[in-house]
Amino acid sequence: MMLAKSMLLAASLLLMTGCKLELPLLSGSSISGPLTLETVTFERAGGPQCPDVAGTTPENIRCASLRLIYPKIVAAGTPAAAAAMNQYIQAQLLEYSDAEGKPPATADELASMFVADYNDVPEAVGLWEMVREVEVSFASEHLATLAIRESGYIGGAHPFSGQRYAVFDVNTGQQLTLKDLLVAGYEEGLNKAGEQAFRRERGLGANTSLEEAGFWFANGMFKVNTNVGVSGNGLVFNFNPYEVAPYALGPTEFTVGYDAINALIPDGSLLAALAR
Known part of the structure; x- marks a missing residue:
């Protein structure tokens, strides 16, 4: 049964987009200082009846989709600072777990877990969606602010959304309070x-x-x-x-x-x- 479920899940997952875009840090904007970054987008959808399947309509769609948008810190004040910020960003993006409490190690694993949770709900209909976005909302010679946003819908009366901030010393990688x-x-x-x-x-x-x-x-x-x-x-x-x-x-x-x-x-x- 587990093997059959795994094969169904593997067959239903569709990689839609994966790209990197170099973003210049413009003087005069809210971002300056030593940070340079790339923006990464990851999208994946899976389920019994996703939009790419022939005959899918708003009435019969049964699908779960995941979208991650985040910066890869290419350089900061020091290589150690860039590594620390990237590690933090990945930890926020991959905050999830399966039924046994195991967290995902990659975006692919996160997508698989999210789709599996959808498939495990017999009454799940329509579209489940989870969007996670991390943005460098401010950066200077010494400080950077990450804005971490999450939104989506997994059933219930309301969609969910939230935003939290994290502040870093761009020269050490220390998260500051x-x-x-x-x-x-x-x-x-x-x-x-x-x-x-x-x-x-x-x-x-x-x-x-x-x-x-x-x-x-x-x-x-x-x-x-x-x-x-x-x-x-x-x-x-x-x-x-x-x-x-x-x-x-x-x-x-x-x-x-x-x-x-x-x-x-x-x-x-x-x-x-x-x-x-």
Whole structure:
């Protein structure tokens, strides 16, 4: 039975696209410094009735598709930094496991697992889809921000989507946190500045109750999360759907400008060159 299933899966998988595109890092854009990269696209679909099969219609389609779009870091401040960033990117793209908890080692294995999960659901109809995209959203002489996005549909009432950020020292490859970038005891000041930026983004007055506006903060007190990226203008925070609000309110992304937290940035921080 397992052999027959494996043969069916192998026969149903179709490699659609695999390409690399050299992207120049243009001065004046949000990307500068030592990073150079290639963009890689991987697409694969499989299932009993995929779009390439004769007679497939929106009514009878039964297929699962995977799409990965990501940068291959060709060079950074050091070869070790490039290797560390590439390793992190691959780990995010391949975050998945089979029924025994085994993670995929390659994009091909990830596609096989995703299609197998679709085929294992007897009532699965229509199109399952998973799209994972990693983008260098900002880079400078010292810092780079990766934006990791995931979206798709695997049944249920809603599609899924989310975005998270990761910040790296482009000269060492170390992943950095707020503790690495700001002064000790930054939390109170950052939460205050963050709440002001959050309220502006959501169109909420200073005295509007967050709870009555539909947001779920512990004890009704605003607090930034750790989903943060570095940009040329400030720290970018993102709350994904369901994180602090119902699905209907969607995600919230807001920027805390460097001028609002200048006192929280020590002179020795890698942020100092951007903020001052």
